[in-house]
Amino acid sequence: MTEITPQSEDFSRWYLDVVRRAELADYTEVKGCMAIRPYGYAIWELIQQGLDRRFKATGHVNAYFPLFIPASLLMKEKEHVAGFAPQVAWVTRGGDEELAEPLIVRPTSEVIIGTLYAKWIQSWRDLPVLINQWANVVRWEKVTRPFLRTTEFLWQEGHTAHETEAEAQEETLKILALYKEFAETELAMPVIDGQKSESEKFAGASRTYSIEALMGDGRALQAGTSHNLGQNFAKAFEIQFQGRDKTVQHVWTTSWGVSTRLFGAVIMTHGDDSGLILPPRVAPYQVVIVPIPRGNWQETVLPKARELQAQLVAAGVRVMLDDRDAYTPGWKFAEWEMRGVPLRMEIGPKDIEKGQVMVARRDTREKSSLPFDGIGDTAVRLLTEIQQALYHRALKFREDHTQRVTSYEEFKSVMEGRPGFVLAAWCGREECEASIKADTQATVRNIPFGSQRVTRSCVKCGRDASVEAWFAKSY
RNA sequence: CGGGGCGUAGCGCAGCCUGGCAGCGCAUCUGGUUUGGGACCAGAGGGUCGGGGGUUCGAAUCCCUCCGCCCCGACCA
Incomplete structure (x- = not known):
């Protein structure tokens, strides 16, 4: 493994x-x-x-x-062709015939549309x-x-x-x-x-x-x-x-x-070190049910697990019942965590006896016993909570990695240390953008809408800054 | 496109230097026992050694070349 x-x-x-x-x-x-x-x-x-x-x-x-576009069409808009030409794939033959006019494979469809x-x-x-x-x-x-x-x-x-x-x-x-x-x-x-x-x-x-x-x-x-x-x-x-x-x-x-x-x-x-973490709204399986095999489990535990599955489906939840016999529960726990399933429900003889289900959250790893009755509603509520918790966790991470800087020294030290977004005044000239990139690898990500002429000067050249811009190292 | 690393079973790797039976761990398959945090025993299957060419009696190993993957840079709405 x-x-x-x-x-x-x-x-x-x-x-x-x-x-x-x-x-x-x-x-x-x-x-x-x-x-x-x-x-x-x-x-x-x-x-x-x-x-x-x-x-x-x-x-x-x-x-x-x-998919195919006559090459000549791409050429019609001057800046467009200059931007895309280096990335275009060409088709020059069809079967054993040379094409009279080469085709390109669309890199985007503005020209044909x-x-x-x-x-x-x-x-x-x-x-x-x-x-x-x-x-x-x-x-x-x-x-x-x-x-x-x-x-x-x-x-x-x-x-x-x-x-x-x-x-x-x-x-x-x-x-x-x-x-x-x-x-x-x-x-x-x-x-x-x-x-x-x-x-x-x-x-x-x-x-x-x-x-x-x-x-x-x-x-x-x-x-x-x-x-x-x-x-x-x-x-x-x-x-x-x-x-x-x-x-x-x-x-x-x-x-x-x-x-x-x-x-x-x-x-x-x-994601984390255990693998993927999926927001419930885009998780193919929002809940995975792991039946705990004990003795004659296919006749004792499995029917109850199916009942659980039916209740969740009725509540509109996307469910996977992992009833494979070839894997142990522990293996399944690790596997589905790695694949990012937001909620796991374990059901075994002890749970059935107590009318409960063991529920584990992928995002916090919290595990608790919850009543079998009303499990559909419980799942829906938990999934909503997880969706929000993930958003807030990501938002906090971004806020912790975002700062406004006023000097170039500060700019550089942020990029060397713990990178993230930096909001800085910028004169708007490509020259400064390029030299900031050369020094720090950071580029202008975009210019926020609230951004207006500020009194401060460009973080790089000191001229009047026309805007504030978001800078970051990027993919 | 430049610099560096890598490519051997599904995955991770050893073997290459110094040419001579293609191996190990995990995974897989079969049977059995198991199963609440990556089970155990027994048996089995699986390889154009990234592709092509060359050297050699003989190439995973040496040489040439192409392809792919990873990292850094350049490039890239």
Whole structure:
């Protein structure tokens, strides 16, 4: 049995151990292309459901666009192609024929969708277009890591078109808020929202916004982005409509996405040295029942365990009854803890006699006997508690690793010591951003919305600071 | 893409230096006894030694080359 490397010894190795031991994903023959195993995929499906429900509730609909895109289309938006070209995979042959025009495998779908929107949109009455797609995309990455950065990954990409600049901006921020609410409610993961710096914004966007989470090793992870694309793509792809005032105008577009990377964020936000800890709302099994075999247990204990399972299912809880005879209870305890199941219920002859169930929490490891009667409600209440406890624990961790600094010396010493988020005044110039990165490895994660011109000077160069920004070492 | 480390059974590793029967632990399978924190006994199965090429009577071992994984850096919404 391979042990999981302790976080304190090597966080990165811990992460890779958890991914493999918990059977979330596995490597394949191609660099950066991982298989997502059933347990991992079940978690992804729950993430999808939570997001999809929210997209639909805000008026979005799903559609599907093709994997292959004519290379020439990518070239139409100047900044976009410059940003993505180094990461694009090409198809130059089909069967035994050289293609007249090479295809690219989508790294994102702005260009193909833009081409279609140009056909679909004629009038202001066709707007807004609010489409999302669930898809795989490919970006040729040099350094890959399961979930965090893979060559092929799963994500959703929303692509909307609007009549006015204000509407596009509203959509961009609405989705950012949706992502934040989702991360905090479903993933129990506190995030910082704000605007990306000029150097970190999406290739082709007017403005990019992000949510950023803090991982257990003190490094930040960009967990989702929402872009206001202005009229950049509308002009490149001639997406035009006739307005209320009879004039022909370009639409205003947005795009936004989150990927399987979110899953990596969940692992690194909540996990501990025993393995994964899943927030109940995205746990494929919220409760695992371990029957305690004694004597003729299949006829004494097992029926009671099934009854317990039925009560939990009736209460709307996702349950796994682990009735495998080949493993001992102790082995099952360790196994399901490693896989992050929020609650474990043990039921044996002693419990049955007393009308009780032994309940153990994954997050606190507290173990207590609770009455069998009403166990469904008890489980629901405990799961809610765990969901909140995980959020508050993560929030406290972030607060303990967040500070405002006023001098560069202070900035550097924070980054050398216990890293985390640093809020510092910044003049907004790429020059300072780059030299801060060179000195400390920290980059601008984003610029908070409340941030306004402050009287203090740039933490690096001392000039007037236009904003305060969140800095951190990042993935 | 640069520097470093690594690749031998599902996992972790020894063997390589100095060429000569492919091994160990865990896991797996069968049978039995067990089972409230990773059980025990007995037996069994499992290998293109990352791929290709070369040297040699003979290559896991030596040489060339390609691929993959990990770490650091560059790059990367």
